[in-house]
Amino acid sequence: MAGFILKRLLQAIFVVLVVTLIVAFAIRLSGDPAIMLTGAGSITEQDLQNIRNALGLNRPFLVQYLGFLHGIVVGDFGRSFMGGTPVSALIAKALPATLLLAFTSLIASILLSVPLGILAAVNRGRWPDQLVRILSLVGLSFPNFWLAIMLVLFFSIQLGVLPPSGMEGPASFVMPALTMAIILTATNVRLVRTAMLETLSQQYIMVARSKGLKDWVVLYKHALRNSAIPLVTYIGLQFGGLIGSIVIVERVFNWPGMGTLAFDAISGRDYPVLQGTITVLALFIVLINLLVDIAYGLIDPRIRTE
Amino acid sequence: MTLSTHLRALGIAAVAALAPLAAPGAQAAGTVTVAVALDPGSWDPIDTFIVDWASAATNIYDGLTSRGPDMKVKPALATSWEFLDNNNRIRFKLRENVTFHNGEPFNAAAVKFTFDRLLGDEGRKGPQQSNYNAIERVDVVDDNTVDFIMKQPDPVLLTKLAGYGGMIVPPKYIQEKGDEYFNTHPVGTGPFKFVAYDPKVSLSLEAFPGHWGGAPKIDKLVFRMIAEANTQIAELQAGRIDIATLIPFGLAPTVEKSADLKLVSITGPTVVALRLNTKTGITKDVNVRKAMIMGIDRDAIIKAVLLGHAKPIASFQADLSFGYDPNLKPLPFDLAKAKQMLQQAGVPAGSPVKIDFRGNDATFREVAQAAAGYLQALGLKPSLQPYETPVLLNDIIPGGKTGEAWHNAWGGWTFDYDNTAYLMYHSGEKWNPYDNDPKLNALLEKQRSIYDVKEREGILQEIGRYVADQALEIPLYNQNTIYGVNKRLQNFVPPADRRFRLTDVTVN
Numbered sequence: 001m002a003g004f005i006l007k008r009l010l011q012a013i014f015v016v017l018v019v020t021l022i023v024a025f026a027i028r029l030s031g032d033p034a035i036m037l038t039g040a041g042s043i044t045e046q047d048l049q050n051i052r053n054a055l056g057l058n059r060p061f062l063v064q065y066l067g068f069l070h071g072i073v074v075g076d077f078g079r080s081f082m083g084g085t086p087v088s089a090l091i092a093k094a095l096p097a098t099l100l101l102a103f104t105s106l107i108a109s110i111l112l113s114v115p116l117g118i119l120a121a122v123n124r125g126r127w128p129d130q131l132v133r134i135l136s137l138v139g140l141s142f143p144n145f146w147l148a149i150m151l152v153l154f155f156s157i158q159l160g161v162l163p164p165s166g167m168e169g170p171a172s173f174v175m176p177a178l179t180m181a182i183i184l185t186a187t188n189v190r191l192v193r194t195a196m197l198e199t200l201s202q203q204y205i206m207v208a209r210s211k212g213l214k215d216w217v218v219l220y221k222h223a224l225r226n227s228a229i230p231l232v233t234y235i236g237l238q239f240g241g242l243i244g245s246i247v248i249v250e251r252v253f254n255w256p257g258m259g260t261l262a263f264d265a266i267s268g269r270d271y272p273v274l275q276g277t278i279t280v281l282a283l284f285i286v287l288i289n290l291l292v293d294i295a296y297g298l299i300d301p302r303i304r305t306e
Numbered sequence: 307m308t309l310s311t312h313l314r315a316l317g318i319a320a321v322a323a324l325a326p327l328a329a330p331g332a333q334a335a336g337t338v339t340v341a342v343a344l345d346p347g348s349w350d351p352i353d354t355f356i357v358d359w360a361s362a363a364t365n366i367y368d369g370l371t372s373r374g375p376d377m378k379v380k381p382a383l384a385t386s387w388e389f390l391d392n393n394n395r396i397r398f399k400l401r402e403n404v405t406f407h408n409g410e411p412f413n414a415a416a417v418k419f420t421f422d423r424l425l426g427d428e429g430r431k432g433p434q435q436s437n438y439n440a441i442e443r444v445d446v447v448d449d450n451t452v453d454f455i456m457k458q459p460d461p462v463l464l465t466k467l468a469g470y471g472g473m474i475v476p477p478k479y480i481q482e483k484g485d486e487y488f489n490t491h492p493v494g495t496g497p498f499k500f501v502a503y504d505p506k507v508s509l510s511l512e513a514f515p516g517h518w519g520g521a522p523k524i525d526k527l528v529f530r531m532i533a534e535a536n537t538q539i540a541e542l543q544a545g546r547i548d549i550a551t552l553i554p555f556g557l558a559p560t561v562e563k564s565a566d567l568k569l570v571s572i573t574g575p576t577v578v579a580l581r582l583n584t585k586t587g588i589t590k591d592v593n594v595r596k597a598m599i600m601g602i603d604r605d606a607i608i609k610a611v612l613l614g615h616a617k618p619i620a621s622f623q624a625d626l627s628f629g630y631d632p633n634l635k636p637l638p639f640d641l642a643k644a645k646q647m648l649q650q651a652g653v654p655a656g657s658p659v660k661i662d663f664r665g666n667d668a669t670f671r672e673v674a675q676a677a678a679g680y681l682q683a684l685g686l687k688p689s690l691q692p693y694e695t696p697v698l699l700n701d702i703i704p705g706g707k708t709g710e711a712w713h714n715a716w717g718g719w720t721f722d723y724d725n726t727a728y729l730m731y732h733s734g735e736k737w738n739p740y741d742n743d744p745k746l747n748a749l750l751e752k753q754r755s756i757y758d759v760k761e762r763e764g765i766l767q768e769i770g771r772y773v774a775d776q777a778l779e780i781p782l783y784n785q786n787t788i789y790g791v792n793k794r795l796q797n798f799v800p801p802a803d804r805r806f807r808l809t810d811v812t813v814n
Contacts (some may be wrong), residue, residue: 032696045736047436083347083489085505093505152540164540165532166507217763254532256506264344264506264533269696 008293012286019282020072023275024065033057033081033269055081057271068275077276082268087276090261095280097167098250098257102242104173105180106235112185117192118219124197132189139186144179145246148252151175165254176253180246184238191234195227202226229300236292240285336525338795338808340549340630341538345506348489351473352424357804358395360469360719361551362509362529364805367473367494368397370417371464375801377626377721379464381472383412383495387464393757396454396463397447404518406476407499414446419477421454428485434471438463440691459755461762463723465628469719469805496811497522506531523797523812530683541789542567548813550790551804555613557671561790570800571615574787575717577622580661580780581730588657588686588711593647595777598659598711599637601644601684602677608783611672616783620727621770622714624784624790629723629766634774636781639761644684655685660709662702665692671714673782708738714779719803721765725752731773746772 034051052058056067071077077087120132155175156164162171199205200223208218247259254260258277265273336710342358349363370383384398398617404412421444429435439462445453454463466472474495479578480488492500497519498511509529515521531545532538538550539557543564553561553569561569582589582598589595608616620636623629659681663674671692678688691709702708714737730751733742746769753765773779787802794814801807 031699035696035699047433050430050435051433080347082345083353084486085347085490090505097794149536152537156540156544160544163546165537166530251534252537254530254534254537256504260506260533268344 004297005290005294007039008290012290015286016279017280020069020275020279021065023278024068024271025061027266027269027271027274028061028234068272072279077279078272080155080273081131081270082264082267082273087272090273091258091276091280094256094258094261094277097255098243098246098259099249101173101176101180101257103256104177105184106242107279108177108181108238109184109188110235112181113188113192114224116185117189118196118224120189120193121200122219123198129193132193136186136189139182142183144183145248145252147182148175148179148249152252165252167256172253176249176255179249180242183229183245184242187238188235189230195230196223199223199227225299229296232292232295232299236288236295239288243281243285323620336813337528338524338526338549338811338813339528339530339532339547340806340808341532341541341547341551343531343533343538343552347505349492349500349503349509350485350489351471351475352429352434353432353489354470357719358531358551360803360805362511362806363473363492363494364469364496365498365511365527365809366492366496366497366500367475369468369472369474370400371468371472372663372807373465373468374807375799377802379468381469383417384467388558389757390453393459394456396456398452398454400450400452402450404495405516406479406495407493407514408476408479410476410478410493412474412495413449414452415449416474416477417452418444418446419480420472420474423475423480424471429471437466437471453501455602458649459757461754462720462724465720467720469803496525497807501526519807519809522809524808527804527808539790543790545792548792548795549798553788553790555611555615558613558615558788566793568791568793570789570791571786572800573617573624573626573786573802575624575626575719575721575803576715576725576781576785577619577624577717578673578713578715578785579619579622580711580782581708581714582777582779583708583710583712583740584778585706588651588653588659589710591651591653592777593651594653595780596637597644597647597651597684598681598686599777599780600640600647602680602780602782603639604636604782605639605675607673611669611676612783612785615786615788617786619781619784620774620775621723621781622716622730622779623723623770624717624721624802627721627723629727629763629770631767631770634767634771637774641683642678648684648686653686656687658709659686659688660691661688661692661711662693662698662708663713664695664698664715666695667713667715670715677780677782703739704736708739711780717785719805721803723770724750727766727769727773728754731769731778741778743776769796 003277031054034048034057056064068078075088077091079086080090116132120129123129152164152175155162162174166172205218205222208222246257247263249255250259251263258281262277264270265277287294340361342361344356344358346354346356346359349359349366351367352364368383370382370384371379373379381403383404385401386399388397390397400414400417406412421441423429423442424435424438438465440456440458442455442457445455447453476493479493497512497514497517501510501512503509508531511527513522513525532541535552535554535557538547538552538558541547542550542561545566558569561567582595584590604618608614608618612737617625618636620634621631621727661674661678663670674690674758678690681688703712714730716726728750730737731741731746732738733747749765749769749772753762756762756765787804789800791798796812796814797810
């Protein structure tokens, strides 16, 4: 098991390195922060040079990149071009906000999709199954920003019961988490259904049934546990996608998280903030995948030995 | 405990948990909340480059002069000033008995400290220094008098002292706490003082009763950073913010239709034009340039694309701008005449006109498409070339690599024609890759050395007329500044430059 984890860990480090290189390189292709910072105002070339010098943009790319890597190692991502706030301070504030939202959404989605998926699988072909499949299709067809705006219009403007944006308390979580959860559930419910159907058709289920075990024991003890392998994989992978769609949802709900941070950094060509946020997110996704790999091993002893 | 008490406890817990659901952020009496798009990250005047900084910080700081929504420069921390030594020295008499929010006295030393800092190493790291480069140094005459020694004349100086980098900062506070602390804990002499700053979320201020101009009428002022226009409008509709500053033209009707809200659409600083290439292509000929202006129905574009939230212009400035000439009218739209002029100039049908523009500007993309439609009707062959903004501004324009026309959109908060005219029409300037006109150069240089208001205005108007006569650009429109405002706000005079000063505002 230790060797397995070590191998995965080394792979993870390599992935993060590649990500940092791509990010640092790509954002520098997209234009001059000094211009983005000052707008097209009455600014002379000399002023722009001064600003570039102050921001350290006149150094060669390799020097800037190595400085950034060195920063990662010592936990210092530099300072934002906008106002000079340390990037680590910004991330320290934004990461918990994003994780809280992501986990709330994920848990809400699991709580919704597992019972619904089992319901559909058990009633295969009958109306509960049809209904779940139609709902899932509807959920899949919503673009998340549209869904978010509709929720705001209904709950905040029409009913006036939920704050339209910001992170102010439990009520603030409802709409952003719901937006994410609806979209996640739409895919997860199908996955649970398929996985359950496949397991239920296995011979050991038939054996379990013929032993006279109660229905719920067969479902939850035998079928669900064996269906969990594809589910865990998928939810782990989903986390990466979740981070991607959270950027849009955070923006609509003005959520003070990593998505908002990254979005603002891209618009303002704020290199240190963008590099910092992307690196931390990449680290996170890699870490989750690592955990998924380890979780496999725990769920299915066969994988450990491979 | 019985089951029923358990249930009751559960019920109370549930009600408590749901309580925030029931009260959608009702505002305390006397609090005004403003939504701005961006968080400047630092509230230090010398670090700033964005309008959203000024929307908030104009309430924290004072300058030696001030300028309200009427655009008139008035005394503020300076009560009077006089020009000495052939205008090379400007003497300011300072207001007495003024203190900073931390109790530190405002005096000549504070003014000197502010400008030493702005013009020195600390200022060099930011974008504000260049606006004040005409100042050589500030000398303290006595505790309540300072002299500004000028390196070169700057007739816009008094306006510049009313905002942004000219804001007076507390010397002792900054020396004791350091620049970094000051960035996030600003102190000034303004009508509101700093309470809390939550990066990317909000800045909270409260009334400073000791303000020299009288205490504000409201107790609290909150600025929330909301980058998405739809979200700002949702918050406005929910009654949780009082002023929304990010209203795209397309969303203006949503605000207009809400019973509790008011749409404010007033003259803004930003003007938009298509500058023409006078060196190559069909636009070399002044008559062709004029024909192109007359062939584009600018009023129709304003009505259809900008939904009426703009005004036609004849020169590259708003009507609030110093140097604006009310007698200079835009060339009329006349398709037949324009066609005839093109024919007389010998322009073959299907001659190319490439329009370079900032690709991220969705509104202008529509404007450019409309303009291209008109040029096509003239028998020309227009094409649209979107660019990344920095590429267009750093490379294509200064490098003289433009097509026949390119997108100029600009607006200085100073509302002085010099701000844009010099950089756009003087030879050798970054925004003027093609022209070198000795007459225009002389006029532009001359107005920079004249402090006499009337005389300088006359020269600026002459520049405007000359540029229009040479048809160096197709003047398109002056874009309005748009706010969504909750009707409960009273005595709110919307400023064209978005520098709010909410001293007199009250709430119902």
